[in-house]
């Protein structure tokens with residue numbers, strides 16, 4: 001399961017894990033926020049007692065802040081520390097962090113050397129391809145990261161300017177797989193369980209990382225198709241946990257986009273899906289779930305595969321024979 005900002009908190013990860021996800025990450029944590037506003041990042045860093053594997057992802061491009069942030073993270077317990085070299089959001093790239101830092105390989109590697117010096121956790125990195133046609137720059141960046149100790153490199157097969165849309169360049173990922181001495185996780189454009197097999201086949205990568213395909217669709221991990229009643233039960237479990245984390249009002253506000261994700265493309269009438277935007281209380285939620293089984297044309301027991309590609313953002317699903325790579 002990919003790190004997804006605004007999504008992959010503990011409640012979200014529990015939902016994914018109920019359907020077979022083992023390898024999951026926190027959402028990206030900004031180095032400056034960790035150093036200067038630690039309280040704000042507290043919930044982002046929460047690890048469930050039942051989470052046997054949890055990676056934390058750090059974002060930043062300023063060496064002093066990265067050092068401070070790595071020291072803070074060392075006080076916690078994570079399975080690994082991942083460096084974000086893929087975020088395309090302007091407020092991040094204008095500070096030469098995320099995807100923009102990835103485009104300046106020397107600088108990115110200097111930062112990653114700090115990870116090696118200071119972090120007590122195993123290291124990984126998540127990058128984007130740097131060109132759609134020439135594998136060389138991406139391979140060089142990935143090789144540099146591997147030399148500095150990255151145990152796994154996740155490659156999103158789109159360049160920075162493509163943000164999250166357009167084709168995924170499998171041949172660029174496969175070149176990294178061939179030429180980098182550590183396992184590679186392929187990422188980008190996998191909206192179904194079958195898409196993961198395609199990514200593995202076309203790139204030879206060792207693992208895949210689901211992102212938007214897992215939004216509102218944790219069943220992507222085991223490839224099963226839920227019934228309407230099962231979708232409703234998953235929403236209930238997920239949101240109840242959010243309420244216990246954030247309180248009713250904040251949780252309902254944060255959860256609206258997630259309920260939309262669960263309902264999208266599964267045959268619920270559009271008008272009904274709109275009611276998710278008005279969720280304010282747990283009672284509203286129970287009303288929505290009671291209505292969901294009534295308004296779905298197939299009723300509670302109907303299977304409701306997701307038909308449309310999700311619009312939003314994520315997941316790591318491993319090859320069963322490669323569960324040792326982290």
Ligand SMILES: Cc1cc2nc3c(=O)[nH]c(=O)nc-3n(C[C@H](O)[C@H](O)[C@H](O)COP(=O)(O)O)c2cc1C
Nearest residue numbers: 002003004005027028156188189190211212312313
């Ligand atoms: C809403 C949203 C939030 C994201 N947050 C992060 C993040 O915190 N860290 C990260 O490395 N990538 C983040 N990503 C990128 C995804 O992890 C993934 O690389 C990208 O969505 C491509 O995969 P997909 O086409 O399967 O969605 C985010 C993407 C979206 C849509």
